Amino acid sequence: MPAAARTKERKTSVDVVFETLYSAINNLEMLPGDKISEAEIAAQFGVSRQPVRDAFSRLANLGLLLIQPQKATEVKRFSRREIAKSRFVRMSVESEVTRRAAQNATAATKAALDANLAQQTLAVEAGSYEKFGKLDYAFHNILCKTAKVDFAFELISAEKANVDRLCMLSLSKEDRMPELLDDHKKIAERVSAGDAEGAVAIGRIHLARLDATIDAIFKDKPDYFEP
Amino acid sequence: MPAAARTKERKTSVDVVFETLYSAINNLEMLPGDKISEAEIAAQFGVSRQPVRDAFSRLANLGLLLIQPQKATEVKRFSRREIAKSRFVRMSVESEVTRRAAQNATAATKAALDANLAQQTLAVEAGSYEKFGKLDYAFHNILCKTAKVDFAFELISAEKANVDRLCMLSLSKEDRMPELLDDHKKIAERVSAGDAEGAVAIGRIHLARLDATIDAIFKDKPDYFEP
DNA sequence: AAGTCGTGACATACTAGTATCTCTGTGTGG
DNA sequence: CCACACAGAGATACTAGTATGTCACGACTT
Structure with a gap:
């Protein structure tokens, strides 16, 4: 979930509408280009149009909705x-994190990475992309902690979330898991060995694979992209 | 200006309120911790409370306002x-940009950087921090274009904006211009020479100076920071 | 005298209804 | 047959008023 700058002690109608739509959009229950109307959603939730409007506004600020004033509102295309x-930020930040992690790596780092990789291997064998994805997050979290920039994990998470909706469209994500796991193993090895530039180089290759996946999606579903 | 995900062809009341408050907050006409009320602002602009509410919501999403439901709304503290x-993102992205710029530098790059530096020198002699700041932006834009990642300039601008409000509090920003200019000259020289790692190393020192400034502000005005 | 409860002022959250803008489709004039 | 004008439908933008939550202050209780 993105961090909205407001206290969250109480749960308002706006929050309910926002959260429901947020996950609907990210799970592709609502597709890019789908038109939605304030009145329709308001009726669906049994509230008036204003809270829906507020929720729309928040989603638009996150880049998930496109509000065309006095015309229509639609789920934003990619x-x-x-x-x-987004990809450039992630490449830049991850390079920096990886570099620092390699410089600060200890025996404990190696142990944590190896334990995570063992679980990743199990997830790949089970063919579970969902499990693999979660372990991928945890893998990067270990690197951030080792690099002593824990807050960087929030950045990486945010950027990952930006393309997660897109990746849900991928046809063959299960097939790619073995090569991704292999990358992770190589990165962990270099980081544990304190080889910063080597680790960064593999990290670049790793992220480039995702670029290829994105290109494939673009060719497959051009309608989901902005002109 | 941050990129709100909406078409901007028409200018609504919300836009007017938003833009006015946005610059008031960034220019420190409204200070961190200041309480503001929907009704008050609405009366001031001669509109009803709803557009003000929308504008508040957008500002809260950008991290400039803190909305405490049914209690109060205040200008967010740092x-x-x-x-x-923010600083980490900027350091990461700028390192990557600088590295690529050095790899792609041509004679035209050197010419553009030198021209910009000549103007920066004039700005420093004139003691104009405002002019210097604008040229600083342009300097980074040249680097982004050389690195063939023009979109990175938007990222850097956004991150710079995040701390610009804070830097307005700095007491001695004029005094620091000469050393910043000196950094820029060194970076330009290394980039023009194609020395990627050398340029990145100076870039790190350059950004670290800003960290020192921020620490000084924190000690000077702790009330403007979150606990 | 100290703690607790109630009340009132004031803030935002929400509802309902009106105004205004944009597109679309149709009919008419050339 | 094509181009333009106009009207209507439907969307968001805005207004005005009501509901509800929070805090502070003062009176009452112990």
Whole structure:
């Protein structure tokens, strides 16, 4: 979940609408380009239009909705430029994290990475992309902690979330798990060995694979992208 | 300006309120911790409370306002953690941009950088921090274009904006211009020479100076920071 | 005298209804 | 047959008023 800058002690109608739509969009229950109307959603939730409007506004700020004033509101299509930006941030931040992690790596780091990789192997054998994805997050969290920049994990999570909706469209994500796991193993090995530049180099290859996946999705479903 | 995900062809009341408050907050006409009320702002702009509410919501999403439901709304204080995140992103992205710029540098790059530096020198002699700041932006834009990642400039701009409000509090920003200019000259020289790692190393020193400034502000005005 | 409870002022959350803008489709004039 | 104008449908933008939650202050109780 993204961090909205508000206290969350109480749960308002806006929150309910927002959270429901947020996950519906990210789970592709609502597809890019789908038109939605304030009145329709309001009726569905049994509230007036205003809270729906507020929720729409928040979703638009997160880049999930496109509000066309006095015309219509639709689920935002993917923007190749936004994706490129997101990918560049992630590459930059992960390179920096990996570099620092390699410089600070200890025996404990190696142990934590190896334990995570063992679980990743199990997930691949079980063919569970969901499990694998969670362990992938944890893998990066270990690197962030080793690099002593825990907050960087929030950044990586946010950027990952930006493309997660896109990746849900991928046809063959299960097939790619073995090579991703292999990358992780190599990165862990270099980091544990304190070889910063080597680890970064593999990290770049690792992220480039995702670029290929994204290109494949673009060719498969051009309608889901902005012109 | 941050990119709100909405078409901007028409200018609504919400836009007017939003933009006015946005610059008031960034120019420190409204200070961190200041309480503001929907009704008050609505009266001031001669509109009803709803557009003000929408504008508040957008500002809260950008991290400039803290909405405490059914209690109060105030200008958000600075968060040391958020600042650290912002700084880390900028350091990571700029390192990557600088590295690629050095690899792609041509004679035209050198010419563009030198021209920019000549103007920066004039700005420093004139003691104009505002002019210097604008040229600083342009300097980074040249690097992004050389690195062939123009979109990275949007990222850097966004991160810079995140701390610009904070830097407005700095007491001695004019005094620091000469050393910042000196950094820029060294970075330009290394980039033009194609020395990627050398340029990145100076870039790190350059950004670290800003960290020192931020620490000084924190000691000077602790009330403007979150606990 | 100290603690607790109630009340009132004031903040945001929400509802309902009106105004205004944009697109679309149709009919008419050239 | 094509182009333009106009009207209607439907969407969001805005207004005004009501509901509800929070805090502070003062009176009452112990």
